Amino acid sequence: MATMAQAIRMALHYGETNLGLKDVFGQDVGAPLGGVFTATQGVDCSWNTPLDERGIIGMAMGIAMAGDRCVAEIQFADYIFNTMDQLKLAGNTYWATNGQCSLPMVVMTPVGAGIRGSIYHSHSFDSWASRLAGWKVVMPSTPLDAYGLLLSAIVDPNPVLFLKPKALMRVRGDEMIPGEPENEKELRSMIDAPIGDRTTWKARWPKVKEHFIPIGKARITRSGSQVTVISSGRHLLLCNEVADQLASEGHSIEVIDLRSIYPYDWQTMKASIQKTGKVLFVNEDTEVTNFGEHLCYRAVNELFYQLMARPRVLAGKHLPGIGLHANLEDASVPQKHEIEQNLRELLAEVP
C-alpha cells in the first residue's frame, strides 16, 4: 500500500501524463528534494522556486490565467498567511469578472499538528480556507482519497486548495491505488528517490489509472445508529479508532469523512444526523469561528426538533500557537481521549 506522500506523487505523475498538468512548483518541490514530505519526488514537471510564498501564488494565478494547469505548493500552511489577499483574489476573480476569467489552479499545503512541529509547523487552515469564497477546499484522510481528490482538483476549472494532513504523509491506507504494485518494496524501489546522489535518478512510474473522487462528496467510513461524528484528515482516523473501540462495547457510531471542506456534502451529514439525533464535529483548527461551528449552526437551524442531544464541536483551543512540548501540543488540539469522552457523553445523554 502506498503512503499518502507516494499517492500524491503518483497523482501528480498521472496529472502530468494524462491531464495536462504543466507545472508543479514551490520551495524545494523540484529535484533533488522533491518536497519536504517527498510528495513531489520524481515528478517531471516539478521545479524549485524562490523562497517567496506571494511569488508562488502569483505565479500560479498567472499560469492559470494563461490557460495552463498547475499545482503550487506552500511548504507549510503556517507560511500561507502572507498570501491571504492573493488567495482571496484567486477566489473572486471569476466572480469579479462576471464569469470571464477562471483560474483553474491547485494549491497544496501540509496542515495540522501531530508531528511535534512547534508554533510554525502545526497550523491548521481548514477554517481559514472555508472563508475563501470561490475556492474549493479538500482534505484527504487516506492515500487513495489523496490520489482521487488530487486528480479531481487538477481537472477542476476552479481554484482548489488541497490540504495535506502532514501527520498522515507517511501513513499507509488499506485501499490500493488503481495500478499500484501490490508489493510496497517494489513501489518504493520505483518511485522513492535514493539516499545520496540523485542526479541521474528518475522515477519508474507504475501504470496508475484514472480514479476521480468527486469534490463535495463525503464518505461514511463507519455505519452506526446512535451518534454521528463528522471529521476529516488525521482526526478522521482517530474518530474511526474511537468508533471501533466503542463498537466493541456494543455502541454504534456513524463516522463521516467530509473529504471536502467546501463545497460540503450536507445531504450525507443531514441524513445521518436525522438517523442518530446526535452529532459531534471534530477538527483541529482553532475553536472560535471554527468551520465545525458553521456545520453545528446548520444542524441546529435545520434539524433542531430531530436532535436528541445538544450538538458538539471539538476543535483546537483558541491559542496563539501550538507549543513544541508534547504536553503543550496535546493540550492544544483534540486528542483521541477527548473524542471518546465527547462520544460517551453523547451516548449517555437522554432528552
Place this chain on the structure above:
Amino acid sequence: MSNRILSNPASKNGPTKSNKSSSARASTNSKPNLKANSMPNPKSISKPNAKSSSVINSFGGLDKALLLQMHDCMVKSRVLEERLIKIFRAGEAYFWIGGPGEEAWAVPMGLLAKKGQGLAYDFLHLHYRCTPTLVAMGLEMSDAIRLMMNRATDPSTGGRNFSGHYCFPKWNVAPVTSPIEIQYPVACGTAHAQKRAGQGGISIVSGGDAGTAEGDFASCLVWASRKGQELPLLITVQNNLWGISTCYDGQHGESQIADRAKAFGIRSRVINGNDPVESYLALQEEMAYIRKTGKPSFIEAQVSRLYGHSSGTGANFVPGEIDCLKDFEKAMVTAGHLTETSAREIWTKYEEEAVACANAVRTEPAPTAESVWDHIYFNNENADWRKF
C-alpha cells in the same frame, strides 16, 4: 529639435508640486536616459527606422499617420476620463479612479501591444490608471461608462467593480485589481507560460510608483530575472510622484525606481512618460528586446497625475502638472500635422460621443440582486451552502 517633441524635461518637466522634496525633483528633472543600462548590445535590437518613414520629421521618425492616431487616442481617452468624472459628480456613480495625464505613456503601450487572445499574444497586467491603453487597443467609450455606472452590461465586471478595473480576455487584458502590485507576480505566471509556448507573446505589467514598496514588486524582479529562467516580461512603473496624498520622498529612498531593476541584472531605463514619442520609441525598443531575447526589461515612466488620486480625493484638476496632451497637440499644430480647427473637431467629436454614450448607458439594466450568486464557480456550479 531632439527626437522628443517636448522640450528637455530638465528644463520643463520638473514637478511643480510645492511639497515635493528636492530629491524627488532631482529624480524627475534628470534627463531621461534613452539608452538602456543594457546587458545585450542595444545595437542588436531593431529600432524604428526613420529613413523608411514617408515623413521625415522631428517626432523621432514616427510617421504622421501614427502621430495622428496617437493624438486621436489621447484625446478620446482624456475626454472619456473627464466624462467619467462628470458622471461621478452628477451622482450617477459611486467612485472614479483613472489615468488622465498618463495618455502620452499609456496610449503607445496599447498601440504596440500584440493584441489578441492566447499565449501567442501579449498579456497585459494593468492597473486602474490604464484607460488610455485600453482606448488605444479599441475600448469603446460605452464599455468604460458601463463599468463606471455599474451596469449589468459592463463587459469587464457586470457592475461588480470600480471604474478602471477592466478585464478583456479577448485582448489578454488581465483583470485589474484594487490591491496594488498584486499584478506583478501574476504577470510572471503568464510570462512563464508564454516562454514555454515560444510563440512570441510577452507579458506587460504596469503599476504606480507608490506600490513598488509592496513585496510583490520585489517578487516580480526576483522571479523575472533568475539565471537561465528569465521571463519575457516588460515591467513598467508609472511614476507620478504620489501615493494618494503621500509624496515620493515620503515613500522612497532610491532616487530612481528603475535602479532597483538594475540590481537584478534587468535592463532598465527612465523615460519622460509625458512625451508620447519618447514613450513609443522606448516601448517599441524594449518590446523588441524582450521578444528577441526572452528576457525582462524595465521602464520607469515619469508621468503626471492631472486629477489627483481618485474621486476620494476630489478628482479636481491639479494646476501646475505637465499636460502631455496639451503639449503634444501644440507640437502637432506647430509641425502642421494638425490645425487648431481640426484638433478642436476631434475634441468635439469625442465629447459628443461621450455624452451620447452616457445617455444610452443610463438606460441600460442594473445587475439584479439574484445575480450575486452567478459565477462563483465555473459554469455556475452551485456555491451557496444553503443549497448543498
